Amino acid sequence: MDDLWSEVASGETVLSKSPPLRQIAAVSVIIQVGGRRLVEARQLMANGSVRERNSPPAEKMLPGETPADAARRCLAEELGVDESRVTLDLARAKVATRRTESPSYPGLTTSYRLWTIPAEVSGLPAADFTTDEAFGDKHAAVSTHYWEWRRATGRIWRLWR
Numbered sequence: 001m002d003d004l005w006s007e008v009a010s011g012e013t014v015l016s017k018s019p020p021l022r023q024i025a026a027v028s029v030i031i032q033v034g035g036r037r038l039v040e041a042r043q044l045m046a047n048g049s050v051r052e053r054n055s056p057p058a059e060k061m062l063p064g065e066t067p068a069d070a071a072r073r074c075l076a077e078e079l080g081v082d083e084s085r086v087t088l089d090l091a092r093a094k095v096a097t098r099r100t101e102s103p104s105y106p107g108l109t110t111s112y113r114l115w116t117i118p119a120e121v122s123g124l125p126a127a128d129f130t131t132d133e134a135f136g137d138k139h140a141a142v143s144t145h146y147w148e149w150r151r152a153t154g155r156i157w158r159l160w161r
Contacts, residue, residue, distance in 0.1 A: 026114050
C-alpha cells in the first residue's frame with residue numbers, strides 16, 4: 001500500500017473509487033541499433049530478489065509532462081543519458097490504451113495509456129551493460145538494472161506485462 005500511495009502522491013497514478021480503477025500514463029522508449037533493440041532484461045531489487053522485465057526503457061508520466069519530456073526523463077533516470085545525446089522520433093510515436101489487472105497490485109484494475117517513442121541515443125555501450133538505480137539512491141526498491149541488446153523482431157515489443 002505504501003508504494004501505491006507514493007504513486008498517487010507523486011501524480012504517477014490516479015485512482016477512482018467506483019469501481020476502483022488505477023490510471024497510468026507511461027512512455028516506452030525504443031532504442032534500436034543495427035538490428036538490435038535495447039531491453040531491460042531484469043532488475044536486482046534492493047532486497048536481493050530478481051525481477052524479470054524484458055521490456056524497453058519505460059517510465060510513468062508525471063502530471064503536466066508531455067510524452068517527449070517523459071521519454072527524456074526516462075533515459076536520464078534509467079540509463080544516465082544526457083538530453084543532448086537523445087533524438088526522439090516523435091513522427092513515429094504511437095499511443096495505445098489497455099485496461100487489465102495490475103501485476104503490481106493484484107485485484108486492482110489498471111488503465112494504461114502507453115506512448116511508444118523510437119529514439120536514437122548516442123554513446124550507449126555496444127555490449128550488454130548495467131546501471132544503478134538513481135545512481136546511488138539508497139531508498140530505491142531497485143538497485144541494479146540489467147540492459148541487453150536483443151535481435152529486433154517485426155513487432156516493436158510486447159507492450160503489456
